[in-house]
Amino acid sequence: MSELINRQYYLAKRPASVPTPEDVPFRDVPVAKPAAGEAIIRNMYISLDPAIRGWMSDVNNYIDPIAINDPIRSSVIGRVVKSNSDLVAEGDVVMSLGAWERYTTAPAAGMNKLDENSGIPLSNFLSVLGPTGLTALFGLMDVGKPKAGETVLVSAAAGAVGSIVGQIAKMQGCHVVGMAGSEEKCRWITDELGFDAAINYKTCGDYEAAIKAACPNGVDVYFDNVGGDILDAALMCLNRFSRVAVCGWISTYNDADAPGPKNLWQLVAESATIQGFVVLDYVERFGEGVGQLAEWLMAGKLQFKEEIIDDLDNVLPGFLKLFDGSNQGKLIIRIPE
The missing domain is CATH 3.90.180.10 (Medium-chain alcohol dehydrogenases, catalytic domain)
Structure with a gap:
């Protein structure tokens, strides 16, 4: 050679x-x-x-x-x-x-x-049938533990992980609200992915007020991809015994001096649970996960x-x-x- x-x-x-x-x-x-x-x-x-x-x-x-x-x-x-x-x-x-x-x-x-x-397509094994899809599947189902009728809030909902999280949550019979950064992205997650509502976090102003308006029954599961001020606002909207699944805090990755969450007391006030996770926690179940994602994909239940x-x-x-x-x-x- x-x-x-x-x-x-x-x-x-x-x-x-x-x-x-x-x-x-x-x-x-x-x-x-x-x-x-x-x-x-x-x-x-x-x-x-x-x-x-x-x-x-x-x-x-x-x-x-x-x-x-x-x-x-x-x-x-x-x-x-x-x-x-x-x-x-x-x-x-x-x-x-x-x-x-x-x-x-x-x-x-x-x-x-x-x-x-x-x-x-080989690229799918890096996205919907790879770490991205598996992160969404295990993070929502194993950490978020959604139940039919509950409200699921997803940040970065038009992103690679968040968009799949929302679709899986809808399959579980949940009311799903996504936060995204443009009107185009908000329309995509509602009109095409089936989210029940969307919040444009760049134009909504008061995050907490916007979440409460879109989630009138409170938030049972918050799938957090961003951290920062949106996490703080979501914490103020949690229901009793709610679950927060922390996937990423992208809003702070480039800011070494970013303040931490101020409203963590709400975990005590609402007997809520917050848990971080990484997809490598589930490496022994990757085969199971890919099989489930492929089944939904072939049935036309997942878009990406x-x-x-x-x-x-x-x-x-x-x-x-x-x-x-x-x-x-x-x-x-x-x-x-």
Whole structure:
């Protein structure tokens, strides 16, 4: 095999706020031969997720921070171009933990083979049938525990996770209210996804008043993707024995001095529960989860959006769309073969 040259986007320094090209520059480096048990994949799709911003920081997280000078960690789908393992062969398409790079070298034991002839677009395994869909499914059903007739409030409801959360909640017989950042997104979640109501958080003014108006019977389950002031407002609208499922706090990821929630006393006042979670908590149930999501998808009960951006060199501008709300669904970088 002729020498492969790998373009990587790596962490040169920890961002003080929104990551810049100085924080995350690129380099071109040769690809070494895979060690025993490893394989090299040429990445075809790279997942862009809010959690990556947390990994760029050195604060305590559910996995270790990205080390300075290491490539930016991400889930990837690619084709094996060199294998030093019996577990995968050249030509296999696999999903793996990789990075913002053209080639990823990783242990073959951590790679999951995908069937590129199944009729399912490979990108779906990073979105509705991958970590995104599984986060929505397990976070709502296992942490939120919705019951028919309850009110479920979802922040970032037009996002990759939130949009699926709302649809699953409707299948459980819940009254579902979503918060999104534009009138177009609000119309999408109500007119097409079946949410009962939507709040445009950029124009509603008083978050608490807007939530109470859209949830006249109070909030039984709050699926939190944003934290910050919206979380504080939602806490003031909780019913007795309600549940708050904390998936992410994207509103504070780029603000090291952001104040914490002020209204946590409402958890005591309403005997409510708040629980954080990550999808890796459910790794042993991934097969079950993908099966359920696929069943709903094939039955026409789930809709989703993917925003696929071509070219590795668009990875940082694409990532930043997560923080200004300009993305349309799950963000994925595609590197054409």
